[in-house]
Amino acid sequence: MTGPYPWDPNAGDTGSDPAWLRHMLRQAPIGIAIVDTELRCVWLNDTLERNGGIPREQRLGKRLSDVLPGLPARQLETYMRNVLDTGTPLIDHEYRGRTAADPEHEHAYSTSFFRLEDQTGAVLGVCYLVIDVTDRWNARHRLALLSDAGARIGTTLDVAATAQELADAAVPALADFAAVDLLDTILRGAEPAPGPLRGSVTLRRIGQRSTDGGLAESTSATGETAPIAPGSPAERSLVDGRAVLEPVLDPETVSWLAADPPAAARARDLGMHSLMVIPIRARGITLGVAHFFRRATPDPFEGDDLILAEEFVSRAAVAIDNARRFTREHAAALALQRSLLPHALPKQPAVDVTSHYMPADPRAGVGGDWFDVIPLSGARVALVIGDVAGHGAHAAATMGRLRASVHTLADLDMAPDELLAHLDDLVIRFVDEEDTGYDGVDTTALGASCLYAVYDPVSRQCSMARAGHPPPAVVLPDGDVTFPDLPAGPPLGLGGLPFESAEFDLPAGSLIVLYTDGLVADRDRDIESGLERLRVALADPGRPLDDITKSVLDTVPVHPPEDDVALLVARTRVLDTSRVVTWELPADPAVVAEARNHTNRQLTVWGLDDAAFTTELVISELVTNAIRYARGPIRIRLIRDDTLICEVSDTTSTAPRLRHARTTDEGGRGLFLVAQFTQRWGTRYTQDGKTIWAEQQLSSAPTGAPTGIPGPEGNPANLL
Template sequence: MDTRGAPPSGGAGRPGADPGGPLMMIDARGEVTAWGEAAVRLLGHEPAQALGRSVSELLDTAPPWRDAGPQWRGEVVLRHREGHRLTVGVHAHRLTAGRGHGPLWLVTEDPPAGGPAEPGDEALSDWMLTSSPVALTVYDTELRFVRQNPAMERIVGVRAEQRIGRGLSAAVTGPGSAEWEARMRRALETGRAEENYLFQGRTGADPEHDHFFAVSASPLRDREDRIVGLCATSRDVTEQHRSRERLALLNEASTRIGSTLDVMRTGQELAELAVPRLADFVSVNLVESLLRGQEPPPGPVTGAVLRRVANESVREGAPEAVSAVGEVAFYSVHSPHARALAAGRSELHRMMDEELRSWATREDPERFAKAAEYGFHSWLVVPVIARGTTLGVVDFVRSVTPEAFDTEDLSLAEELVARAAVCLDNARRYTHERASALELQRSLLPQGLPEQSAAEVASRYLPAAARSGIGGDWFDVIPLSGARVALVVGDVVGHGLKASATMGRLRTALRTLAEVDLTPEELLTQLDDLVARGDDEPELQSDEATPGDFGATCLYAVYDPVSGRCSLARAGHPAPAVVPPDGPATFLDLPAGPPLGLGGLPFEALDVELPQGSLLAFYTDGLVRGGGTDAGLDTLRHALTLPAEGLDALCDRVVGRLLPDRHGDDAALLLARLRRLDPERVGVWDVSADPAAVAEVRADAVRWLAERELAETAVVTELVVSELVTNALRYGAPPIRLRLILDRELICEVSDASSTAPHARRAQVLDEGGRGLLLVARLTQRWGTRHTANGKVIWCEQALPPR
């Protein structure tokens, strides 16, 4: 009769309860380790529902026998599965006695009055060694086998008569058996139980595969408390252990794979994680476009030419790899790799498969030879697929591990590859975006420094490290009128495409303003207004934008090789370094000025005369900030004085000293060795206010050209001088001066004290004037006006005849 739904009653006389039968076995932690049929009938819990639970969940009070002697008898209140209580008389037997060292308790139901006699020690031992579901083995004090129950025989696969008098090795072998035997011996010597030890070994029941066992050993004592033997329990927890290992491997994959946005590194992290915990050899092969950051074609890949990005093996150096890292791996169209790529499905193979052997021996004998040499016996081919795009394929191979891959291993490999695939695709997308951003940034920087006579220049630009994103540092060299040159360096706040776009806008605006020949302080004022207004433009705003996101620093210098004077102004930028030909490097005491974008604050210029051969160094703070700004400036000052064969070599030396490793910010360096024009290449004439002076100064100019063997330019020069001097006399104010500069072009300049600039206009048919500047513009390469502190200069450039 089934009593699981019976109402509460006394401890005896319940029909079908099998009084006196074993109810449960409880370990030292109070957990149920065995559950008898009597307990099923009495309390309604199946073994699977009761095993592993705390006995306190089944009692209304703590186990009353916990602190008792070898035996305890009395009544306890048990909880039925459906919620009601049962008062039951029980008899608890302490199976491993002795000074509280973790006993096992066998709880049986007390027989009714007049029933069978209480079970004695011998009957109890017989039950344990015949009916207990817990695998038990009894050893003597020399660890020689005495008895085992059927549950243990099923685990070890060795019959009791074959083990009599022999040790543990007669039933279990493997890497953990020696340690377990040492622990059992220690339990005999110390009298303390060894509990819940996990070891790996092989048994006669499955000699080809390792299993994991959770074991405990408790000393057996007689009534005089002497140790007379050892009781060992064992549970095969292989499946639970492997499930935990798989879960741990997947959890670790979440943190180890994709630590960087580098495709090669991500592939290597996948391989390192899988070896040796899943496979003995792993290779990762990706489509070529992925490594270049390009967009692979959507869907499956029809080709099988891949780039090897990772090899990892339990053997040092991965000698079983057919392709080295970085090489192209070729797979024939009928290969498992080609099929996996085309179908987007994984494949599991044994090396003795007829189909696999036929393909390998016929179409890829080199790979088959490697497989045979190193004992490949099991093989997984898993495609790398992310967001519907096939990125490559991963090989998992077992050779040293005797167990072949199974479907659970395939599922684990697919999960690992799926997680790596997302990281690889993220790395590809980042590589593509970074390459595009760097290309944009390079396109906004000077593609080459212009040829000019005022200075010898060299530059270096170093992009920021990948984790920081692209920056907004820039430099420029701008030829100006009068053989002058403008030297520029700047730094936009922040990183990313917006910083580069802002840098491009500033560089374009600065070049435009430089063409107008503004003074350095005036030019920075105009730029400051431009940046300040840029913060208000809606298209430049984002949800994360904050005031000053588009701020920038800038240093602008104009050097005149005729006078040797340099005029500089800066907007929050580091001061330039100057190295005279015969002196140490110093930093110019240049007024700092506010960064661009603050608005409303003035900029001040410094005008200084520099000797010929002086070296000017312009840089951004990313160059000197690596080890601290002060230390960086000291290093820069010292590096600029080191001997070097040319400015390019000096640039490399400075960068090598200041940035020996990758850096977090981008950096720019511009070096300029200043030159002076030979006075013989400059002619200067003061012009009186008399109109008759035009003919005189025109003759002087022609004579000056003839002395320099440039008589063929005299006709055009004579006309240009005549028109410009006449205009100055008619519309300007004295003093008036003519200057001819023989540089890469012939430059003609006429200055006067008036600030009124002339404008070219198209004269009407009957107009007497208005044609002079148009004529100058047609006869020369270009012309313009620049304002000075004392008036203006009208200039034009005339091409020189080829020499």
């Protein structure tokens, strides 16, 4: 070692006491050392000697890489050489490593380097100052890990995905292996009891990860049940709701591990030497348990690691509980919607029909779009489609209320415009009921749209009205596609504005296509372009209905659709004239017998002699009531399909009323007998009066009818 230094008594007058300066530097609380131009140590103070664990005599005259191989010494020497060459100091450079003073633990250090020069500017060497910043580095590292975990955990409302995100965030940053076990009841959507667990429980391994990628540490595959050993940290953690830290997994000293030889052998073979087990708890509910092991990382888990792991698990627990709650509520909403939509379209003679529901978000799956097919009296059918704003259980419940209301109003055989007017009043009532004064007015039902159509296979007449809904598409058998000029009508709930119906004739084999706006409208294209795409998709109406539906859904909406799509496609039938007979009689009591005779002869033609007694009774009672309470003429109509329908029409609007006659009454039993002998009966009003109808179930299918158009499966239908 050559060259004078300021603390050397032979260096000349430095303006200060060299002994005092040397004494002060040696007792400084931070490590200080000086290396010469060859990077060999020429001086170090007591703090650096103590922290390095190497005696001063062994460090003097040697490079850092010669005495402290546990540090990144080569890199540090490169920095020293750069400071020597450039004179630019390097401040607060951080690194990690091990020293002889504490070879079992890794420490973090902050070092600053600056060049030493004498009075003439000659370079003497480099002085560096070292501070142990392990606590600061660990705190900053934990904050970084927590920030990373916050960004990685809970990105989806999926229980399994969140559990795996917890394992991924912990490995390798905190542990060499992590496993997340959740209660089986959680995965099945059940609500667990609050507080720590008692009694036997079943855990299922949902997420796990290992640094070696092979999951050699795991005893259960993902998705399988995870056993709980008696007395194990997992059992204790679930019972008392507290985290368990086992810094050293020594089968000789850890009682629960010694009591489980297979587990002890596994830990020994794989080198698993440290363990943390933390209960997964959120909002007072235990959801499962998380395991963290170290095997390749030599340092055991410490208290700070446990605090960090608890933060990881706490964040994951809230996300898992949110996902569990979402899954439960979504399943309930989806079940509600499915229960409110028709499970199977009812059998009726007027149309062949198919339907489809396409949610905008398959994960949400629950919206307010709906449709229905409602059999009406006189072999007619009502086709309904509607749209309620929003998604979720509230939208589904509102949709269910509207559908039930339409069913009730349809049973009254109202005209489409009259039905929508009543439905509009009901929506206003729904909104008023929700105006509690606390949460404001619920607007889910307000502004809902609906289209109601009635098709009569006898007259081939279709009557429609709509409330703020897109127009229907009508496709004639020759392939001509039109969108009828149907008065739009206001959306439901606005009140005070009228609805109008439109009527038109449809030949057999025509298509009536009802849909919600999600089919034809999106942000990038206007509704006109959507209607044109729909026109193209419907150009070949002779295909099976399922093929037509698939073509429409594949080509008309954007994929994925921006809004839910409900689609209802119906192919019209026309009832053969041989199955419908009509008589018009004067309002004279003498015609009752004539009506019975006409009925009896027609039933013989149809081969329905078994139904003659009941039908004659029904005709007699209905005609007698019409003569007694109404004004003539009287019209009788019989319709035969799978059922036999008897209709008696008159020119008054007085409604009959079913009542139970007293023993002394001479009348009042007619409608009671009709109700007892028929499947159902009712009254519908027309522009010039009313019709009382009764329907009987026939024991055999119709025979002797001419062949009609092919049905949807290509089989001949008994209806034209």
